[in-house]
Amino acid sequence: MGRSPCCDKVGLKKGPWTPEEDQKLLAYIEEHGHGSWRALPAKAGLQRCGKSCRLRWTNYLRPDIKRGKFSLQEEQTIIQLHALLGNRWSAIATHLPKRTDNEIKNYWNTHLKKRLTKMGIDPVTHKPKNDALLSSDGQSKTAANLSHMAQWESARLEAEARLVRESKLRSHSLQQQIGSSSTFASSSSASTSASVLNNNKPEAPPPPPPPPSRSSLDVLKAWNNGGWLKSSEGSGAIASTVGVSGDLESPTSTLSFSENAPQIMNAIGGENNNNNNDNAMPMIEFVGSSGNSSSLVKEEGEQEWKGYDSSINTFSSGLHEFTMAMEGTWVHETLRTNGSHDDIVEEGFTNLLLKTNSEDPSLSSEGGGESNNGDGSAGHSDFYEDNNNYWNSILNLVNSSPSHSPMF
DNA sequence: AATGTGAGCAACCGCAACCTC
DNA sequence: AGAGGTTGCGGTTGCTCACAT
Numbered sequence: 001m002g003r004s005p006c007c008d009k010v011g012l013k014k015g016p017w018t019p020e021e022d023q024k025l026l027a028y029i030e031e032h033g034h035g036s037w038r039a040l041p042a043k044a045g046l047q048r049c050g051k052s053c054r055l056r057w058t059n060y061l062r063p064d065i066k067r068g069k070f071s072l073q074e075e076q077t078i079i080q081l082h083a084l085l086g087n088r089w090s091a092i093a094t095h096l097p098k099r100t101d102n103e104i105k106n107y108w109n110t111h112l113k114k115r116l117t118k119m120g121i122d123p124v125t126h127k128p129k130n131d132a133l134l135s136s137d138g139q140s141k142t143a144a145n146l147s148h149m150a151q152w153e154s155a156r157l158e159a160e161a162r163l164v165r166e167s168k169l170r171s172h173s174l175q176q177q178i179g180s181s182s183t184f185a186s187s188s189s190a191s192t193s194a195s196v197l198n199n200n201k202p203e204a205p206p207p208p209p210p211p212p213s214r215s216s217l218d219v220l221k222a223w224n225n226g227g228w229l230k231s232s233e234g235s236g237a238i239a240s241t242v243g244v245s246g247d248l249e250s251p252t253s254t255l256s257f258s259e260n261a262p263q264i265m266n267a268i269g270g271e272n273n274n275n276n277n278d279n280a281m282p283m284i285e286f287v288g289s290s291g292n293s294s295s296l297v298k299e300e301g302e303q304e305w306k307g308y309d310s311s312i313n314t315f316s317s318g319l320h321e322f323t324m325a326m327e328g329t330w331v332h333e334t335l336r337t338n339g340s341h342d343d344i345v346e347e348g349f350t351n352l353l354l355k356t357n358s359e360d361p362s363l364s365s366e367g368g369g370e371s372n373n374g375d376g377s378a379g380h381s382d383f384y385e386d387n388n389n390y391w392n393s394i395l396n397l398v399n400s401s402p403s404h405s406p407m408f
Numbered sequence: 409a410a411t412g413t414g415a416g417c418a419a420c421c422g423c424a425a426c427c428t429c
Numbered sequence: 430a431g432a433g434g435t436t437g438c439g440g441t442t443g444c445t446c447a448c449a450t
Contacts, residue, residue: 016418016444038435054436055419090438102418105439110416412450420442427435 013047017056021046025053026061059102066098070107078104079112083126 013021028044034057035043037050046053059065070078074096081092089101089108096104113123120129 014420036435049420051421051436052419058437059418087439101438106417410450413448415447416445418442418444421440423438423440425435425437428433429431 011047012041012049012052014052017060021048022056022061025056029057029061055102059100062100064098065100067103070099070111074099075112078108079116082108082112082123 017025024044024046025040028040032043034040034054037054040046040050040053041048044053048056077096078092081095085091087105089105093099093101093104108123116123116126117129121127122129
């Protein structure tokens with residue numbers, strides 16, 4: 001009964017590694033590679049369990065590890081990715097070169113979590129504390145999950161919307177080419193568009209909900225590179241997925257969001273507000289109040305964070321207050337004018353962060369001197385733009401993520 | 409100087425996913 | 430297909446050190 005131990009623990013050393021042990025491990029791996037971790041300790045002459053060796057190597061001895069203080073950019077990346085991914089440290093670590101998941105996890109738990117807490121933001125839900133307190137009976141984790149899922153759902157819907165838009169464009173061009181009589185019926189994606197545009201319920205039930213992890217990121221990736229459209233054409237996948245706008249059955253969509261419920265359900269529940277729209281193309285809109293937390297307490301030695309709270313609040317608000325509405329058009333103004341969101345996506349994630357920060361002069365020194373037009377008060381349009389940039393930056397992140405990334 | 413306390417971090421534990429046969 | 434082994438991951442523990450009392 002019970003699990004078999006990962007290795008024979010009799011006589012195996014535990015606890016901190018000595019320099020001699022490090023040297024042995026290092027020398028062995030440099031010469032032979034780690035091979036089977038289970039067999040490594042014996043071969044390397046170490047009285048350690050393979051698991052311990054692996055951990056020591058991956059978290060400490062590996063040559064491509066950067067140690068020391070986290071930069072502001074790294075902190076911001078962690079915070080935003082945590083808002084997006086939750087406690088999935090390995091996924092976060094793939095976007096922080098030379099940082100290990102363990103280090104990021106520790107840094108989060110010892111620094112960032114506390115800072116967010118001091119700033120009045122629940123580090124679990126990334127919501128302002130007051131909101132988090134609403135879920136009084138220890139449901140913050142659930143709320144966090146729902147929040148994350150809501151974010152994914154929003155991203156997914158936006159991806160779907162993009163597909164619809166592209167399908168629509170395609171169908172229109174097709175119409176112009178071959179006439180208007182049978183365009184929608186001749187293309188599954190176009191018919192999908194028609195279905196969505198007419199707010200029809202899909203014939204097939206929606207596919208099972210993607211977990212808010214890889215598949216969600218796949219959606220983002222597909223969204224970003226259009227691959228999903230290609231892969232979905234003719235498959236009816238769009239129809240079933242986009243069907244959320246009409247007949248939402250995806251659990252990720254039908255969850256009873258305790259806090260975001262009104263917005264989320266308004267956004268994704270077809271019967272709720274699609275009626276007001278000329279067509280049913282989904283729109284994802286970030287609605288957030290400009291953060292103003294100047295009174296928040298700062299830790300000593302956190303000058304970097306002076307004013308950073310505003311950007312934190314900005315993105316936090318964007319995350320937790322964004323609403324998705326089925327509007328006539330979802331396309332961001334920039335997309336409309338440029339006809340492509342690649343221009344936005346090309347703006348790096350870091351730049352985005354810094355750009356956001358540039359609202360605060362005290363933070364403008366670290367790179368990304370490009371300034372937005374914000375006056376610091378972040379009016380609705382600016383805020384909207386910032387949050388779109390935020391998500392686009394995430395997409396950029398997704399798109400540019402290393403091929404070995406377990407997530408992307 | 410001795411003791412208490414909290415922060416920071418390395419390492420461990422156990423679960424789950426993945427791989428191999 | 431499924432059983433057993435391996436690896437990855439996230440939560441947690443416990444040690445060390447700095448600072449306060």
